[in-house]
Amino acid sequence: MRGRRFAPAAAASLLVSTSFPRGTFSFFVAPPPGVSTSSVFRRRTTPAASSPVYIPDVRYDPSREPDVVSGAIFVDPFSAYHGGHLVSAAIRQYGAGAVRVFSPYSARGVGGALARNAAAAGESGAPPPEDLLSRTAPLDRAELESWLRAIPFPVVAVLCETDSGLEYAEELSCAIAACPSGGALRHNGRCGARRDKYLMNGVCRDAGIATVRQAMCHSEEEAVRTALEFGMGGEGVEGIIVKPLRGVASNRVSLCRTEFSVRYATQCILGTTVFGTFDERYDAVLLQDFLPGKEYAVDTVSKNGQHKTAAIWNYEKISTTTTIDDADDGAPQNQPFVYSCSRLVSGDDPRHPAEKIVSYVESVLDALGVKWGMAHTEVKVAPDGTIRLIEVNVRQHNANFAPMCQACVGYNALDLCLSAYLHDDDGDMEDEFGMAPRVPILRFAGNEVSLICFVEGTVTAVNHLEEIEDMESVVGMEVYPNFEIGCGVQKTVDIRTDAGFIHLIHEDEEVLDRDYQRICVLMQTMFEV
Numbered sequence: 001m002r003g004r005r006f007a008p009a010a011a012a013s014l015l016v017s018t019s020f021p022r023g024t025f026s027f028f029v030a031p032p033p034g035v036s037t038s039s040v041f042r043r044r045t046t047p048a049a050s051s052p053v054y055i056p057d058v059r060y061d062p063s064r065e066p067d068v069v070s071g072a073i074f075v076d077p078f079s080a081y082h083g084g085h086l087v088s089a090a091i092r093q094y095g096a097g098a099v100r101v102f103s104p105y106s107a108r109g110v111g112g113a114l115a116r117n118a119a120a121a122g123e124s125g126a127p128p129p130e131d132l133l134s135r136t137a138p139l140d141r142a143e144l145e146s147w148l149r150a151i152p153f154p155v156v157a158v159l160c161e162t163d164s165g166l167e168y169a170e171e172l173s174c175a176i177a178a179c180p181s182g183g184a185l186r187h188n189g190r191c192g193a194r195r196d197k198y199l200m201n202g203v204c205r206d207a208g209i210a211t212v213r214q215a216m217c218h219s220e221e222e223a224v225r226t227a228l229e230f231g232m233g234g235e236g237v238e239g240i241i242v243k244p245l246r247g248v249a250s251n252r253v254s255l256c257r258t259e260f261s262v263r264y265a266t267q268c269i270l271g272t273t274v275f276g277t278f279d280e281r282y283d284a285v286l287l288q289d290f291l292p293g294k295e296y297a298v299d300t301v302s303k304n305g306q307h308k309t310a311a312i313w314n315y316e317k318i319s320t321t322t323t324i325d326d327a328d329d330g331a332p333q334n335q336p337f338v339y340s341c342s343r344l345v346s347g348d349d350p351r352h353p354a355e356k357i358v359s360y361v362e363s364v365l366d367a368l369g370v371k372w373g374m375a376h377t378e379v380k381v382a383p384d385g386t387i388r389l390i391e392v393n394v395r396q397h398n399a400n401f402a403p404m405c406q407a408c409v410g411y412n413a414l415d416l417c418l419s420a421y422l423h424d425d426d427g428d429m430e431d432e433f434g435m436a437p438r439v440p441i442l443r444f445a446g447n448e449v450s451l452i453c454f455v456e457g458t459v460t461a462v463n464h465l466e467e468i469e470d471m472e473s474v475v476g477m478e479v480y481p482n483f484e485i486g487c488g489v490q491k492t493v494d495i496r497t498d499a500g501f502i503h504l505i506h507e508d509e510e511v512l513d514r515d516y517q518r519i520c521v522l523m524q525t526m527f528e529v
Contacts, residue, residue: 196252239256321335402414
């Protein structure tokens, strides 16, 4: 079982290319996924040997030349089902051009990884990190203008797949917009509050949006004092959230109930490397009230300030620990940050306040100046119906969501995003963005189940796969390669440590729920060590 993947033939009409290896590395692979080598022209300038020139990797369909009227820059398009999908669809469906670049963070990180891997294998010839910087786009005005002149079409968008590249993508957008040839660019400008969670909530609060109580603390003592002021340990207070100012995938996010756990969580953050950087260190942590209630994620696409919701997801999360008491060393236990599933929500389902959630998210996007492109916003809805922001991510939902959304909703955020940027009112293509409703209504019930590992050790068996494959609503499944027999595994603690996923789609929600509940039981004994 090498990264076991499954998609039954019966699901072929619903799902196209649903399963890809986890962490698929497709950067600068020619051609883009789904595009034949005969229909793609890869244009790369040749720099003078004496000077390090930034090299744009330009791709478009030569049969449309010279009618490639616009294109987009794709920053860090690593995933076949995110950046790869966008690049391929831009070229094939819109006849647009595509320029693929590294962010400086990724260039340094990938270059270093390649060099380390080559050294470990006793090989030579891996490009050193500085070589990959030539595959970024320069921010210096003169260098950028020269770089843009090598691109045979006007750039209308800069889209970034990775969280670590978002700041660079904003800087690049502003730099291009300031160039003589940058007048066609559609962008959101720069805003640090789109990444710094403390600033994010502050900007929203100043805009009159209800937000969670929060404080930034620079020491363990300040964190403990603030947690007690927030009522930690008091009646009706489940705990206090301690987390980094920046980050993804619940990394180093802790639900703390005691002074010891607050100190431990703070120690795990202070002095560590700031997400998306190599040299910066955290000098503060963020404390927030823990929000009870249901958690939702809203995938939106914006076009010149008009927002369309492409999908609403209801998250279910659990803990893989069994005690609610903190460990003797202060480590917080019972951390409810393990994704059990992400269930699609229909805008007309009375069990979920979809309209209120969408309106709240739209106000958050407006406050943060998001007028163009995709966003993935997470909120909590309390038992009394009040809504509070968890965070905004100005990029796509980091899951293989497009096939499920296409089947269950009828469209997906990736294709809506391309339509928002590239649709030509005078062309033959349908305006997908314009046709999409503000709030999505489901055609089928859909649920992405996260496979959870409940054990630690070396895997000796992987159970129940055949039973799961035979379930009525299962249309796709993948067990990640690092959970195969012989691999050393740890308990799943967040989305980065999932063991795989299962896609469930069915017209009858009761059938889907029955299968989901059975899968939850089977996961308890799926992996033997």
